Amino acid sequence: MIERLAIIGVGLIGGSLARALREAGAVGQVVGCGRGLANLQRARELGVVDLITQDPAESVTGADMVFVSVPLGAMRGVFEAIRDRLEPAAVVTDGGSVKGSVVADALGVFGGVPPCLVPGHPIAGTEHSGVEASLADLYRGRRVILTPLPETDADALARVTAMWETCGAEVTCMSVAHHDEVLAATSHLPHMLAFGLVDALARMRENDEIFRYAAGGFRDFTRIASSNPVMWRDICLANREALSAMLARFGIEMTDLAESIRRADGERLLAIFERAKAARDRYVDASRID
Numbered sequence: 642m643i644e645r646l647a648i649i650g651v652g653l654i655g656g657s658l659a660r661a662l663r664e665a666g667a668v669g670q671v672v673g674c675g676r677g678l679a680n681l682q683r684a685r686e687l688g689v690v691d692l693i694t695q696d697p698a699e700s701v702t703g704a705d706m707v708f709v710s711v712p713l714g715a716m717r718g719v720f721e722a723i724r725d726r727l728e729p730a731a732v733v734t735d736g737g738s739v740k741g742s743v744v745a746d747a748l749g750v751f752g753g754v755p756p757c758l759v760p761g762h763p764i765a766g767t768e769h770s771g772v773e774a775s776l777a778d779l780y781r782g783r784r785v786i787l788t789p790l791p792e793t794d795a796d797a798l799a800r801v802t803a804m805w806e807t808c809g810a811e812v813t814c815m816s817v818a819h820h821d822e823v824l825a826a827t828s829h830l831p832h833m834l835a836f837g838l839v840d841a842l843a844r845m846r847e848n849d850e851i852f853r854y855a856a857g858g859f860r861d862f863t864r865i866a867s868s869n870p871v872m873w874r875d876i877c878l879a880n881r882e883a884l885s886a887m888l889a890r891f892g893i894e895m896t897d898l899a900e901s902i903r904r905a906d907g908e909r910l911l912a913i914f915e916r917a918k919a920a921r922d923r924y925v926d927a928s929r930i931d
């Protein structure tokens with residue numbers, strides 16, 4: 642049971658956590674903190690939070706759990722604002738999509754990794770933003786990755802694990818570097834492909850015609866190109882090393898595919914598509930959390 646939860650950044654991710662914990666009856670009071678007053682007022686109207694403030698330092702007063710769910714570029718500023726105001730027993734965790742940058746921000750601000758910090762990342766989301774888009778069941782049956790450090794307090798890790806399990810998620814721990822490499826491949830690269838494809842097509846003269854005939858495949862593949870541009874700029878900058886390596890590798894694969902098409906190498910094309918179909922079918926089966 643969390644007595645007082647501070648959510649700094651009451652958007653899709655923070656709002657969904659508050660909703661899930663409330664629905665489970667696992668939280669006493671929720672304090673919402675953000676920059677936009679209208680979004681905070683809406684969060685209170687929707688019953689996602691009880692109290693609102695635009696001051697991160699004020700939001701953590703009396704909080705036993707602090708969840709930071711702001712874009713990655715704003716993490717450091719939030720850490721600076723709350724550093725001297727955290728309760729001695731408070732646990733701090735976050736939902737940022739890249740973990741190396743969050744840990745680096747914490748190191749820079751706290752002068753070392755604070756034992757109360759449990760870096761985390763719910764592998765769940767949508768292309769929508771803001772509290773209005775938050776959902777009580779966003780994390781049900783989904784995975785949450787935690788990247789505890791050697792300094793991380795075992796009790797803090799247990800409390801954050803229990804919090805996510807209460808939301809119906811399955812918690813996995815891994816190293817910061819491994820997290821950032823894996824997510825560069827499975828989340829950040831696909832977003833680059835979707836943004837890149839839509840932008841390229843939209844800039845082509847004949848695109849009015851092209852988009853008119855785009856159907857299910859285009860829609861499925863490009864849904865994530867409607868995601869928040871600021872959030873994705875920050876993710877790219879925060880994970881630029883792993884993402885650049887992944888883009889370079891993928892570029893080689895695309896060149897190979899294009900060459901097979903140019904050479905009319907049907908055998909090679911079939912081999913690639915059969916391998917890909919088998920891998921995706923396996924993934925779909927394996928990614929089900931019952």
Ligand SMILES: NC(=O)c1ccc[n+]([C@@H]2O[C@H](COP(=O)([O-])OP(=O)(O)OC[C@H]3O[C@@H](n4cnc5c(N)ncnc54)[C@H](O)[C@@H]3O)[C@@H](O)[C@H]2O)c1
Pocket residue numbers: 649650651652653654655674675676677680710711712713715718719736737738739762763764765766767768769770771772869872876
């Ligand atoms: N959207 C997704 O699918 C998804 C999934 C997993 C993790 N994440 C991560 O979660 C975090 C939040 O993403 P989101 O989708 O909830 O975004 P969002 O835009 O819905 O919410 C972010 C909120 O943070 C507030 N904010 C921005 N700067 C702030 C600051 N300096 N101080 C206080 N509040 C501030 C914004 O006003 C907004 O209400 C990001 O770090 C993102 O990488 C997103």
Ligand SMILES: O=C(O)C(=O)C[C@]1(C(=O)O)C=C[C@@H](O)C=C1
Pocket residue numbers: 737738763764765766767768827828829865868
């Ligand atoms: O489903 C979506 O819309 C998402 O983009 C969610 C998604 C992803 O799967 O890539 C996006 C970013 C995250 O950090 C975690 C999850």
